[in-house]
Amino acid sequence: MPTLTEKKPQRPATRAHGRPLPELIFGDLWEFDPAPETADPKLKARYDLFIGGKFVAPSGGKYFDAINPANEQKIAEIAQANAADVDAAYAAAKKAFDTTWGKMPGRERAKYIFRIARLLQDRAREFAVAETMDGGKPIKEARDFDVPMAAAHFFYHAGWADKLDYVAPGRNVAPLGVVGQVIPWNFPLLMLAWKLAPALAMGNCIVIKPAETTSITALKLAEIFQDAGLPAGVINIVTGFGDTGAAVMGHPTAAKVAFTGSTEVGKIIMRSLAGTDKKMTMELGGKAANIVFDDAPIDQAVEGVVNGIFFNQGHVCCAGSRLLVHEPIAAMFLAKLKTRIRTLRVGDPLDKNTDIGAINSREQLKRIETLVAAGVKEGAEIFQPSCKLPTKGYYYRPTIFSGVSMSHRIAREEIFGPVLSVLTFRTLDEAVEKANNTAYGLSAGVWTDKGSRILKMSTELKAGVVWANTYNKFDPTSPFGGYKESGFGREGGRQGLLDYCKLV
Ligand code: NAP
Ligand code: MG
Secondary structure (H helix, E strand, O other), X not given: OOOOOOOOOOOOOEOOOOOEOOOOOOOHXXXXXXXXXXXXXXXXXXXXXEEOOEEEOOOOOOEEEEEEOOOOEEEEEEEOOOHHHHHHHHHHXXXXXXXXXXXXXXXXXXXXXXXXXXXXXXXXXXHHHHHHHHHOOOHHHHHHHHHHHHHHHHHHHHHHOOOHHHOOOOOXXXXXXXXXXXXXXXXXXXXXXXXXXXXXXXXXXXEEEOOOOOXXXXXXXXXXXXXXXXOOOOEEEOOOOOOHHHHHHHOOOOOEEEEEOOHHHHHHHHHHHOOOOOEEEEEOOOOOEEEEOOOOOHHHHHHHXXXXXXXXXXXXXXXXXXXXXXXXXXXXXXXXXXXHHHOOOEOXXXXXXXXEOOOOOHHHHHHHHXXXXXXXXXXXXXXXXXXXXXXXXXXOOOEEEEOOOOOXXXXXXXXXXXXXXXXXXXXXXXXXXXXXXXXXXXXXXXXXXXXXXXXXXXXXXXXOEEEEOOOOOOOOOOOEOOOHHHEEOOEOHXXXXXXXXXXX
């Protein structure tokens, strides 16, 4: 019978070559004093829409609450945009495209984009705290990953703005006009930067909608657009839930729509736009495999697998949510993984020691619980450390399922939480077959000492990104995107710019 939480620390299994691992003592050893980040996130009580360079009240007069998932407290009010507001945003974007941004030489546009990047760097700590409070991610990730990477995307694309002749050598490129963009809640500021920076560099104007649960850093970035003197209407931010996203995607003024979110919603959007001449890019879900061979650097691979699934509570489209481990080392590897996750600290996202913060929303927590219950019901063996969880807020223990088979829901469906499903393989071909046996194809990881095996695997894996002996590494120069139901189009690098221009 699988147990839901660990009762007492168990002795890890023996190593492959027979020697037992030393018994480790858990608990008190890892208690740290609280180390909360105290920088002021400078939140406003109420955030309006950002249209035509100004913050404007929603025409319907409605607002909804922004909740801190770490403690369920309201932290601000966010405007609910209706169809008339989305119209106004598109009208402002069209005017900016026709009168300023679309006509401006790339070297001039670059100055604004560089300015946005620098102003974001200046306010990095403040943005990191706001991101953590609104979304629940650990402050060390918001501070060391989300905010610096977002700034890096603006810097990188600012550098392209005066070199657009090199985007498609031998051809001339021109902006598309006004683009509509919708983004999810897992990397609110970073997804915003991924969407805005290439579109801006190319000379497009934008209407963008952040996710319902994470709108604050987008609206804080609007303050930076004002400080940077960005011409009115170049970027318009409409917040809301329900019909707002569909209104942004379906608007007749949009020459292109770019969506990042679930495959389910991506399909709805594609169906609704079939037959229109809008360009589209879709960055959708994933069910990536981390594949560990018996000659892998084991401790490095354990860290990589842990980082691959527990980073940002597993709220990562390219999360390594499946582990495929070579049979000869499977028991030893699993024992090491369990040892490692007992030391992860789950709790207050604002604490600098926290490894796993809050789940983004009550709905997402329920989805994780449902899929974990399905895994238990289908007969996989569950392991969860017995760490204490805060009593208020949405939290979930890091979870490992072993004895998983390909037919289990936890091996097929995107859980989008800190839950790892472990499967084994005997041969390289079996590893490739299992890794590719999914509707998704966003990313994969390969852990082995053999270069030839890395090359073979990266050719055979149907995934947009294949990391070798590392995981979750990002760079603005490197295009990111999916195969199959993980979507189409690329973000980052020269390829990402191609998705925001027409060839003339
Ligand atoms: P989601 O439910 O698909 O929502 C994404 C965005 O779409 C939100 O802003 C949402 O607004 C909006 N939306 C909902 N219904 C819509 C509709 N009918 N038309 C237009 N827009 C609509 O996804 P999520 O739960 O926020 O994010 C998690 C998903 O994103 C996962 O599947 C993950 O894999 C994927 N993701 C992919 C990538 C990638 O690069 N491939 C990156 C990050 C995340 P509301 O918030 O108001 O519902
Ligand atoms: Mg929130």
